[in-house]
Amino acid sequence: MVHRTATRPPQEAPPPAPRQGLLRGIAPRVLGLWLLLAVVVAVCVLSIAVGTRPIGLGTVWQALIDPSTPGDETVIIRELRVPRTLLGVLAGSALAVSGALMQGHTRNPLGDPGLLGVTAGASFAVVLSIWLLGITTAGGYVWFAFAGALLGSVAVFLIGSAGRGAPSPVSLALAGAAISYLLYALVQAVTIRETTALDAYRFWVVGALAGRDAEVLTQVAPFIVVGLVLAMVNAPALNLLGLGEDVARGLGQRIWLARVVGLGAITLLTGAATAACGPIAFVGLVVPHVARAITGPDHRWLVPYSTLLGVVLLLLADVLGRVLARPGELQVGIVLAVVGAPFFIALIRRRRLVQL
Amino acid sequence: MSATAPVRATTPRSRPRRPLRLGRVSTTYRVRDVLVPIAVLLVLVLAAAVSLGRGDYPIGVPDVLGTLVGLGDETQRLVVLELRAPRIAVAVLVGVALGLSGALIQTFARNPLASPDILGVTGGAAIGAVSVIVLGGTGTTAAGVLGGIGVPAAALLGGMVVAFLVFGLAWRQGVDGYRLVLIGIALSAMAHAIVNYLLTRSAIWDAAAANVWITGSLNGRGWDQALPLAVALLVLLPAALALSRVLGVLQYGDETARALGVRVPLAQGVVVVVAVCLAAFAVSAAGPIQFVALVVPQIAVRLTAGSRPPLITSALLGALLLVSSDLVARTVLPESFPVGVITAIVGAPYLLWLLVRGRRRSTL
Numbered sequence: 001m002v003h004r005t006a007t008r009p010p011q012e013a014p015p016p017a018p019r020q021g022l023l024r025g026i027a028p029r030v031l032g033l034w035l036l037l038a039v040v041v042a043v044c045v046l047s048i049a050v051g052t053r054p055i056g057l058g059t060v061w062q063a064l065i066d067p068s069t070p071g072d073e074t075v076i077i078r079e080l081r082v083p084r085t086l087l088g089v090l091a092g093s094a095l096a097v098s099g100a101l102m103q104g105h106t107r108n109p110l111g112d113p114g115l116l117g118v119t120a121g122a123s124f125a126v127v128l129s130i131w132l133l134g135i136t137t138a139g140g141y142v143w144f145a146f147a148g149a150l151l152g153s154v155a156v157f158l159i160g161s162a163g164r165g166a167p168s169p170v171s172l173a174l175a176g177a178a179i180s181y182l183l184y185a186l187v188q189a190v191t192i193r194e195t196t197a198l199d200a201y202r203f204w205v206v207g208a209l210a211g212r213d214a215e216v217l218t219q220v221a222p223f224i225v226v227g228l229v230l231a232m233v234n235a236p237a238l239n240l241l242g243l244g245e246d247v248a249r250g251l252g253q254r255i256w257l258a259r260v261v262g263l264g265a266i267t268l269l270t271g272a273a274t275a276a277c278g279p280i281a282f283v284g285l286v287v288p289h290v291a292r293a294i295t296g297p298d299h300r301w302l303v304p305y306s307t308l309l310g311v312v313l314l315l316l317a318d319v320l321g322r323v324l325a326r327p328g329e330l331q332v333g334i335v336l337a338v339v340g341a342p343f344f345i346a347l348i349r350r351r352r353l354v355q356l
Numbered sequence: 357m358s359a360t361a362p363v364r365a366t367t368p369r370s371r372p373r374r375p376l377r378l379g380r381v382s383t384t385y386r387v388r389d390v391l392v393p394i395a396v397l398l399v400l401v402l403a404a405a406v407s408l409g410r411g412d413y414p415i416g417v418p419d420v421l422g423t424l425v426g427l428g429d430e431t432q433r434l435v436v437l438e439l440r441a442p443r444i445a446v447a448v449l450v451g452v453a454l455g456l457s458g459a460l461i462q463t464f465a466r467n468p469l470a471s472p473d474i475l476g477v478t479g480g481a482a483i484g485a486v487s488v489i490v491l492g493g494t495g496t497t498a499a500g501v502l503g504g505i506g507v508p509a510a511a512l513l514g515g516m517v518v519a520f521l522v523f524g525l526a527w528r529q530g531v532d533g534y535r536l537v538l539i540g541i542a543l544s545a546m547a548h549a550i551v552n553y554l555l556t557r558s559a560i561w562d563a564a565a566a567n568v569w570i571t572g573s574l575n576g577r578g579w580d581q582a583l584p585l586a587v588a589l590l591v592l593l594p595a596a597l598a599l600s601r602v603l604g605v606l607q608y609g610d611e612t613a614r615a616l617g618v619r620v621p622l623a624q625g626v627v628v629v630v631a632v633c634l635a636a637f638a639v640s641a642a643g644p645i646q647f648v649a650l651v652v653p654q655i656a657v658r659l660t661a662g663s664r665p666p667l668i669t670s671a672l673l674g675a676l677l678l679v680s681s682d683l684v685a686r687t688v689l690p691e692s693f694p695v696g697v698i699t700a701i702v703g704a705p706y707l708l709w710l711l712v713r714g715r716r717r718s719t720l
Contacts (some may be wrong), residue, residue, distance in 0.1 A: 281549075345525055
């Protein structure tokens with residue numbers, strides 16, 4: 001029944017259906033993007049400066065422009081904080097955009113990268129790599145997680161579209177749920193048998209930016225960049241698909257092409273982000289809703305806004321995790337869930353959600 | 357129009373109703389609504405009998421059925437009634453509760469992906485249980501310290517608290533199924549994050565014990581778990597069945613339901629309370645056995661070719677899925693896996709098969 005809510009005929013919809021967001025017209029939206037970009041830069045600086053050992057902004061600047069500056073701070077900044085922040089930038093944008101695409105394609109406000117079997121596939125592959133090959137480092141998981149994400153989403157896509165015609169939102173969502181349950185059951189089967197696998201897996205599954213070196217960054221960055229480009233390419237087609245498949249076809253959209261490009265982008269983005277950080281659920285669910293409240297349902301604006309908002313959310317959560325649990329830290333996945341959930345609930349209660 | 361176009365979902369093709377007259381009383385019924393539950397019940401009895409007979413001391417199905425009605429020798433009575441029946445009873449009761457709860461929630465939220473997990477029951481229960489296992493134990497697992505009392509009570513409490521938190525937060529002059537599901541997802545995600553965090557903070561053997569509980573297991577369950585669940589079902593089952601007509605009306609949307617004379621907020625509240633209690637008791641007895649509440653109503657609605665998940669068929673089918681999964685877990689596999697692993701491995705391909713067959717006419 002996913003689409004009884006999604007394709008509700010107009011006469012059933014609440015009369016003043018607010019399909020517009022806060023910012024209307026091109027100029028305010030472009031300005032909004034620039035403002036967001038400034039916020040992103042500010043958050044990046046914050047992420048570099050704040051930590052177990054706080055570092056002044058002057059020192060941060062010195063270390064960034066001149067690698068030969070003496071002192072521990074330079075090493076901390078250049079070796080630890082900058083890669084970590086860049087990873088946050090990549091993962092935040094990737095997760096948020098894949099969430100926006102997912103919600104658009106399934107026309108389901110609950111669309112979450114977890115829904116299409118992507119994170120389940122990645123989790124299963126990681127567990128297998130721990131169990132069978134004894135890999136226990138984030139860098140080692142990356143390729144397995146990526147392959148698992150790819151296989152999971154391809155399986156969901158094939159099964160969801162096994163009927164005639166293009167895959168419908170409901171069949172995709174159901175296939176995603178079924179595959180996810182199956183894969184998580186297999187994960188449980190492995191972790192229950194092998195306590196050593198559970199021991200490594202439980203630290204991966206919380207989702208964290210810490211402990212990843214620069215190598216992970218270069219491994220996943222190309223995939224995320226390609227995924228973001230595909231997402232922007234897919235945005236106009238998503239607007240048409242939102243009118244319903246028949247209308248979209250009537251307007252000249254090739255449904256299959258749009259679906260394949262969209263799912264390709266989702267897989268690349270979620271797979272790469274999950275491979276690098278572990279499953280981080282909340283960004284993909286929350287950010288598109290916030291972005292839609294600002295821009296309305298036009299995906300050509302929704303995708304860039306989601307990119308920047310995702311970065312802001314992920315980095316802020318990471319910084320918060322470092323501040324809250326000093327001298328240790330809370331993993332970013334946990335902070336996001338605990339802080340993000342009440343925020344999301346407030347959003348749902350406050351505003352009428354902009355219709356998809 | 358392609359076969360997958362959304363329109364098909366909103367106009368499920370129901371089988372015609374037949375009239376039934378008994379003197380002055382008359383009603384209508386659909387043949388499938390009568391035949392399918394009976395068929396499922398028969399298979400359930402057979403599966404339970406097979407399960408009662410299997411084990412280290414195998415007993416044939418006829419002997420098992422005989423023992424159940426009072427025949428059978430001393431040994432058979434001991435093995436069937438004392439040793440194996442409690443576990444099977446828990447399986448049946450948990451299956452009934454989860455199937456019913458899933459059918460209620462999916463009808464109410466008008467979403468095939470809605471399940472007690474979405475309402476936060478399993479998430480809250482997991483927090484309660486894992487906290488007891490991880491924090492309550494004094495070095496050893498909770499089994500030693502808190503026994504069979506601590507974990508189920510904590511799970512029941514946690515599940516209900518989170519579920520009613522979800523419901524309370526979703527309340528704004530009545531409950532919109534859409535808002536409820538979104539808030540439920542948010543709080544469930546939070547709960548799972550907390551559980552994952554607890555797992556990283558605990559000793560590895562506690563984490564392993566918690567991991568088994570999270571999967572849902574019938575190992576070591578007996579009358580202690582069956583009894584509270586049976587009492588709860590004694591109240592909740594009639595309540596759920598009494599809601600059947602209201603659910604049928606709520607399905608058409610809040611406005612139509614109000615026009616037809618249903619007090620919508622009250623009806624919704626009662627549906628959610630019943631569904632949450634059913635799921636919470638089931639989870640506290642056997643842990644969050646995933647998939648049953650999600651998939652059983654979907655299978656039931658396809659079997660009956662109706663427009664919404666049928667309550668009785670869902671309940672019986674839930675029991676059947678759990679009993680047969682438990683049978684597989686105990687006999688086919690080399691080690692005794694938790695039944696939650698099996699329900700997913702048995703149930704997920706079936707849902708996939710349904711999807712591949714393309715019978716997506718009735719999606720609710």
